[in-house]
Amino acid sequence: MKVWAVANQKGGVGKTTTTVTLGGLLSGPEQRVLLVDVDPHGSLTAYFGHDPETATRGVYELFSQCAEGADPDPNGLIRETRFPGLDLLTASTALATLDRQLGTRSGMGLVLRHALEKISDQYDYVLLDCPPMLGVLMVNALAACDELLVPVQTEFLALKGLERMINTLKMVQKSRKSELAYRIIPTLFDRRTRAAHEALSELRRLYGDDVWPGVIPVDTKFRDASSAGQPLCFMIPDARGVLAYSDLLEAIGGRLSEPHERRRRG
Numbered sequence: 001m002k003v004w005a006v007a008n009q010k011g012g013v014g015k016t017t018t019t020v021t022l023g024g025l026l027s028g029p030e031q032r033v034l035l036v037d038v039d040p041h042g043s044l045t046a047y048f049g050h051d052p053e054t055a056t057r058g059v060y061e062l063f064s065q066c067a068e069g070a071d072p073d074p075n076g077l078i079r080e081t082r083f084p085g086l087d088l089l090t091a092s093t094a095l096a097t098l099d100r101q102l103g104t105r106s107g108m109g110l111v112l113r114h115a116l117e118k119i120s121d122q123y124d125y126v127l128l129d130c131p132p133m134l135g136v137l138m139v140n141a142l143a144a145c146d147e148l149l150v151p152v153q154t155e156f157l158a159l160k161g162l163e164r165m166i167n168t169l170k171m172v173q174k175s176r177k178s179e180l181a182y183r184i185i186p187t188l189f190d191r192r193t194r195a196a197h198e199a200l201s202e203l204r205r206l207y208g209d210d211v212w213p214g215v216i217p218v219d220t221k222f223r224d225a226s227s228a229g230q231p232l233c234f235m236i237p238d239a240r241g242v243l244a245y246s247d248l249l250e251a252i253g254g255r256l257s258e259p260h261e262r263r264r265r266g
Helices: 015-026 043-047 059-067 093-102 108-117 136-144 156-176 194-210 221-228 240-251 258-265
Strands: 002-006 033-037 086-089 125-129 147-153 181-187
Touching (some): 002 015, 002 136, 015 033, 015 043, 015 125, 015 147, 015 181, 015 221, 033 043, 059 093, 108 136, 136 156, 147 156, 156 194, 181 194, 221 240
Parallel strands (some): 002 147, 033 086, 033 125, 147 181
């Protein structure tokens, strides 16, 4: 089972779009994928039609189990989506209280890691959609993942958020006592604007080989897919954004599910 965390300490850079699209491309009858919403805002949860204000049986309950002295167990909390092989562990707004409630307790940084170990034989991939702030949830995601994916909007203001994210990564790596691989993903690239090209050049100059060579373009069809509550790859398999995420998946060692692989070959 591969675990990828999708994180950046700036909102609006395409974290949820990245999580949903990669999850859709990976999932199928022969390949199981779990999407985990670790963000109190609950964008991923809402994407699939659940209200984070009222959602129960999700990530928050894992932390409650741990606080009560039990091993965190996601079995019984995971929801199926209407897409074969694609499941969801929802967020609730109650997650926003975790730092105040549990942040000082020992062992709270490994709740997600221990929970995912319980289902390691049930899924091929797990994608964690992370909050845009440092706290117990971000620490959990970085402790649980095998690789960090950092979407960065190709504009200069977004580069400051990336700097904070890399500093957080370095801090967490010290506690992990091991290197955590990461890939920076240029997103929302508008090839028509000079500002986007300049921001992309600066991103590559500052971070070099840590930046994926491709880009995720601006594609309004992502908005349509969000309104429909389904990954874009199921609606419009040959959309520009879908093809870009397919290239990204190949670069990070993921395997397209068979239905999407057939469409791409065709």
